Amino acid sequence: MLPEEISSCRRCDRLVEYCATFNDSSAQKHPEYHYWANPVPGFGDLRANLLIIGLAPGAQGANRTGRPFTGDAAGEVLYRALYNHGFSNQPAVRDRTDGLVLRNVFITNAVKCVPPKNRPTGPEKTNCLDWLKSELGLLKNVRVVLAMGKDSFESYVNLLNREGKIKRKSDLRFVHGSVIRLEGERRILVSTYHFSRYNLNTRVLTEEMVDMLFEDINQILSEG
Secondary structure, three states: OHHHHHHOOOOOHHHHHHHHHHHOHHHOOOOOOOOOOOOOOOEEOOOOOEEEEEOOOOOOOHHHHOOOOOOOHHHHHHHHHHHHOOOEOOOOOOOOOOOOOEOOEEEEEOOOOOOHHHOOOHHHHHHHHHHHHHHHHHOOOOOEEEEEOHHHHHHHHHHHHHOOOOOOHHHOOOOOOOEEOOOOOOOEEEEEOOOOHHHHHOOOOOHHHHHHHHHHHHHHHHOO
């Protein structure tokens, strides 16, 4: 099964070593939890029309809980928005036992392991493209890909380039709220600033902007 294959991946020595540091309580902000501390596979509805791609697991979020965007500030905003716009059965999440059910959305990260300082290297991003491609291979109904942040946008564009769906990566630019329709490609690419605490605190992104984003996505999906 793909989730198990992803969770057992050991391709990137630096990321494997960094993940292992979270088995030590000195690196844990929530020692009451048994930290996942492994690659985090995607999660959601395999029949989904919407795919959300983040950058990488948060050190004290998905790296702890084993589920994308679960346990950190970005996830609080994301799952609240998903609930408000009909993609989730609950507005708040805690861990993998909280009863969360996603509808018509699948969530993953461009890089499956938590990276030091939240900055994966170029080779690490490239190594993980195979996993993103494999996840997309299971998601036959995706019509909108939401790239959360410039790095995840670039990873998806790199995948499009690898598959021969675009000629020049430089033709596609990351702009918050942009909607990119490619000739011969059924999946529409939408981009957004990352839902990070920093972006929200500095008002680069607001929850009103997040709501507008998902209204636009629902409009696209309703067009058939």
